[in-house]
Amino acid sequence: MNNQVKFAIIAIVVVIPLSSYSVWANDSSLQFKETNGLTKLQAISSFYPLYEFAQQVGQDKVNVLLLVPEGVEPHNWEPTIQDVQRMQKSNLIIINGFGFENWVESLEEMNYQGIVVDTSDGIFKNNNKIFKETSENKELEEHNKYFPKSGDPHIWLNPVLAKIQVQNIADAFSKLDPQNEKFYQKNAQSYMVELNGLDSKIRNDLSNCSRDFITFHDSFSYFAYEYELHQHTIISSNNPHGEPTAKTLENVINISRELKIKIIFTEDTTDPRISKVVANEIGGKILMLSPLEISGDGNYISRMTENLDNLKEALC
Numbered sequence: 307m308n309n310q311v312k313f314a315i316i317a318i319v320v321v322i323p324l325s326s327y328s329v330w331a332n333d334s335s336l337q338f339k340e341t342n343g344l345t346k347l348q349a350i351s352s353f354y355p356l357y358e359f360a361q362q363v364g365q366d367k368v369n370v371l372l373l374v375p376e377g378v379e380p381h382n383w384e385p386t387i388q389d390v391q392r393m394q395k396s397n398l399i400i401i402n403g404f405g406f407e408n409w410v411e412s413l414e415e416m417n418y419q420g421i422v423v424d425t426s427d428g429i430f431k432n433n434n435k436i437f438k439e440t441s442e443n444k445e446l447e448e449h450n451k452y453f454p455k456s457g458d459p460h461i462w463l464n465p466v467l468a469k470i471q472v473q474n475i476a477d478a479f480s481k482l483d484p485q486n487e488k489f490y491q492k493n494a495q496s497y498m499v500e501l502n503g504l505d506s507k508i509r510n511d512l513s514n515c516s517r518d519f520i521t522f523h524d525s526f527s528y529f530a531y532e533y534e535l536h537q538h539t540i541i542s543s544n545n546p547h548g549e550p551t552a553k554t555l556e557n558v559i560n561i562s563r564e565l566k567i568k569i570i571f572t573e574d575t576t577d578p579r580i581s582k583v584v585a586n587e588i589g590g591k592i593l594m595l596s597p598l599e600i601s602g603d604g605n606y607i608s609r610m611t612e613n614l615d616n617l618k619e620a621l622c
Contacts, residue, residue, distance in 0.1 A: 347483050350393055351400045352407050353380040354601045355462040356425060356471070360400055362497040363476045367486050371396070376601045379575040384409050396420050397482055400475060403427070406459035423478040425471035426461060460597055464528035465505040465610065469498045504607055508533055508614055515621035520562060521571040522581060525597040535621075540570075540580060555583060562588045569620035571595035574602065593619060 346369045351357040353374045360370045373389060374380045385393070393399060393416070401407045403426030413422065461467040476494035480487035512533055519530075523541040530537040540550050540558050550558075562570070568590035572581040581592045593616040596602070598609055 347398075347479060348396045349398050349400060349479075350396045352402060353599060355468070355598055355606055356400045356402060356475075357601075358606050359425075359468070359472050359497075360475050363472060363490055363493045364479055365489075365493060367483070367489060368479060372601075373399075374600075378600065380406070380599055382408065390416055393418060393420075398423050398478055400425060400478070402459060402462065402471075404459035404461060405457060421478065421482065423474060425474045427474055429461060429467055429470050458524050458527040460525045461528050463526055463597060463610075464532045465501045465508070466532055467528060468606075469501050472497055472501070500607055504610055507611070511614060511618055512621065515618065517621070518565045518567060519569075519571065519595075519617065519620055520558060520567055520584070521595050522573045522576055525573075526595070540584065550580060558584050559587045562590070567620075569593050569616075571616070571620070573597060575600060 346367060347364065349360055349364065349368050349370045350373050351360050351370060354372065354376075357370060357372045360368065364370055371392065373385070373392070374383050393413075398421040399413075399418070400423045401410055403424040410422065462471060472494050476490045479490040483490070512535070517534065518536045518538060520538045520540065522539065524537070524539050526535075526537050529535070538558065538561055540554070542554070561567070562584060568588065570581045570585040570588075570590060570592050572578040572592050572594060574594060574596045578592055584590075585592045595613055595616060596609060598606065602609060604612070
């Protein structure tokens with residue numbers, strides 16, 4: 307069953323019974339739902355990092371729900387009827403953008419009446435060094451060297467870009483709840499101070515280290531570009547669900563030997579045995595480099611710091 311047919315069925319089952327409810331979107335007095343006796347903005351975040359960002363900004367004035375269940379890898383995840391019901395009851399859905407949430411295109415079929423907050427908005431124009439459209443071949447070639455043609459959606463792994471995502475969330479909350487705009491904007495600025503600290507630490511700690519590392523799939527393109535690193539991958543795709551060919555593994559092993567790399571990275575949502583094969587061939591070992599796509603121990607800052615510690619072991 308293709309996605310279009312699936313969502314058409316969901317629309318019939320879910321949207322029609324909820325049609326009488328959709329009037330809330332046209333009445334500002336109905337923008338908030340009552341939760342435990344308090345009126346709060348109802349926000350749904352598509353996956354873990356955005357869930358944390360939204361919580362940091364909204365705190366006790368926004369009820370933030372996580373759409374993709376804890377422990378479930380969000381690539382190719384699709385909402386169930388129950389998920390659609392939850393979305394219909396929300397004021398806004400917070401997404402990463404860059405094609406990461408392939409189900410977003412079907413929201414119109416679901417008759418979703420809320421706001422979709424694309425946290426990637428403004429990244430191209432606000433980060434000219436990385437993303438500016440240019441006719442200068444040298445800059446374009448440099449860009450293409452680090453970013454896969456298939457497109458890497460993992461912008462949250464770059465703390466500089468994560469700040470833009472946080473700001474987009476704060477602006478969306480402020481627009482829907484202008485009475486608390488100062489609250490949301492202050493929280494966003496406070497969290498950005500933490501992100502600035504993380505950015506500075508990464509920049510300083512890796513400044514005098516080697517530049518090449520091998521991760522599992524194309525997830526650290528934006529991170530690598532920001533900190534002038536060179537990412538090599540076992541799976542040449544931004545989707546971790548793939549099997550490398552024997553030729554691919556041979557190429558990765560040769561690159562590892564050529565660059566004298568002794569640590570191969572695995573991820574917390576993939577089978578570590580594939581990375582272990584490469585590590586065994588070069589007499590090295592594996593370490594974790596998490597894309598932070600699922601929740602885990604700690605928070606965004608602490609988990610990014612764990613990634614940094616493992617990168618330092620590999621590069622410094």
